Every structure is written in C-alpha cells, then in structure tokens.
Amino acid sequence: MSEQLQQIAERIRELRGIAGISPESLAKEIGVSAETYRGFESGGADIPIGVLYEVAAFFKVELNELLTGEAPRLHKYQVVRAGTGVEVERRAPYRYRSLAYNFVHKKAEPFLVTAESSPEGGSVSVNSHPGQEFDYVLEGQLLVVVDGHEVVLNEGDSIFYDSGAAHGMKALGGRSARFLAIIL
Numbered sequence: 198m199s200e201q202l203q204q205i206a207e208r209i210r211e212l213r214g215i216a217g218i219s220p221e222s223l224a225k226e227i228g229v230s231a232e233t234y235r236g237f238e239s240g241g242a243d244i245p246i247g248v249l250y251e252v253a254a255f256f257k258v259e260l261n262e263l264l265t266g267e268a269p270r271l272h273k274y275q276v277v278r279a280g281t282g283v284e285v286e287r288r289a290p291y292r293y294r295s296l297a298y299n300f301v302h303k304k305a306e307p308f309l310v311t312a313e314s315s316p317e318g319g320s321v322s323v324n325s326h327p328g329q330e331f332d333y334v335l336e337g338q339l340l341v342v343v344d345g346h347e348v349v350l351n352e353g354d355s356i357f358y359d360s361g362a363a364h365g366m367k368a369l370g371g372r373s374a375r376f377l378a379i380i381l
Contacts, residue, residue: 201264201285205249206240208263212256213238227251228325246285246293247326247360250306250380254327260306261298268301275300282309290315290368293378306380312339312368323365329381330360337374340367350376 213223224234227248236242253260259269264283277296285293290313297307310332321342332341333355341348344362349369358364360380368374 202243203240204266205244205263206238208266209252210238212252212258216256223252223255226255245324245326246291246308247324247380250326250328259301259303261295264295265298269299269303271300291366304381308378308380309335310366310376310378312337312366312374312376314368314370314372317369317371319367321365321367323363325363326360326380328360329357330364331355331357331377331379331381332366333377335375335377337372338369339374339376340369342366 213220220234220238221231224231227234228251229237229248233242237244237248249263250260253263261267261269261283264285275297277298282294282296283298285295285308292311292313294309295306296309297303297305321340323342332339332350334350334352336352338352339350341350341356341364343356343358343364348356350356366374366376
C-alpha cells in the first residue's frame with residue numbers, strides 16, 4: 198500500500214490508542230466488521246473516504262488531520278488554486294482532492310473527485326457514511342447508485358442524497374469522469 202495510506206492508518210491507530218478503545222469497539226462505532234477495521238488500521242486495506250470521515254467525526258478531529266497529520270489553521274477563508282489541494286489516494290478507480298483541507302470547523306467536506314474509466318458492465322463498489330452528499334458532474338458521464346437505484350449523470354447534472362444509504366459511482370463511456378462531491 199502507499200506511504201500515505203500507511204501514515205493514515207498509523208494516525209488512526211494512535212488516536213484509538215490515546216482514546217483507550219479496542220479495535221473491535223471502534224469498528225462497531227463506524228459500522229464495519231472488526232476484521233475489516235483491522236485491515237484498515239494495519240495499512241493493508243484501502244480505507245474508503247466515508248470511513249475516514251466517520252473516524253474523524255468519532256474522534257472529533259478534522260478530516261485533514263487524518264489525511265495529512267496537520268490540523269487546519271484558517272478561520273475566515275481558504276483559496277485552493279487549480280490543480281492544488283490535498284490529494285487523497287484512496288481506492289481505485291477514484292482520486293480525491295480535498296478543497297477545504299486547511300479550514301477549521303467545516304460544516305461540509307468538498308472534494309474534486311476523478312472516477313477513472315473502468316470496464317463496461319463491471320459492478321459499482323458501494324459505501325455509506327453519516328450525513329448527506331451533493332455530487333455535481335464537471336466532465337464525463339457518471340453512473341451513480343444510491344440504495345440500489347441507478348442514475349446516469351452527464352456534465353452539468355447533479356444529485357443530492359442521504360449518504361447513509363449504500364452509494365457508489367462509476368465512470369461511463371470509456372473515459373474518466375470528474376465531479377465535485379460535497380459531504381455534509
């Protein structure tokens with residue numbers, strides 16, 4: 198696994214140790230099996246962004262602290278120039294770029310997400326996390342599955358949903374799709 202994933206796993210393990218809770222207890226709190234959680238904490242399994250969001254909320258830390266090891270510092274505003282932001286290498290076929298990583302006490306987590314092109318007919322990997330999510334397609338075509346319902350979004354289309362429902366995305370048309378994802 199990547200160095201970034203190893204560092205994130207280490208930060209989570211450290212937070213759990215400081216809090217004095219077992220891996221099994223934290224797994225239950227974030228809604229995954231103990232075996233799955235141990236894979237996350239060892240750095241041997243990719244951690245979905247929704248799980249990172251839940252872990253951050255559980256420990257009452259900013260998501261950026263898990264991603265980078267640094268606490269956000271900005272209170273009034275943050276500008277993120279084109280092509281910058283904190284890149285989050287999560288699971289294939291997605292690439293996330295945090296767009297408000299250095300802003301303190303966010304009420305939402307905005308990401309620029311690239312869903313790489315994948316073979317037609319493949320399944321959509323789903324996850325869930327507390328809250329709501331807004332996705333706006335900037336480029337390409339995106340299949341979005343929410344609670345078993347499939348919706349195809351084109352450039353300029355958007356969807357808002359309860360992110361506690363199982364959901365996932367997949368680029369269509371043999372090319373990647375880029376979308377703005379805002380987790381509330």
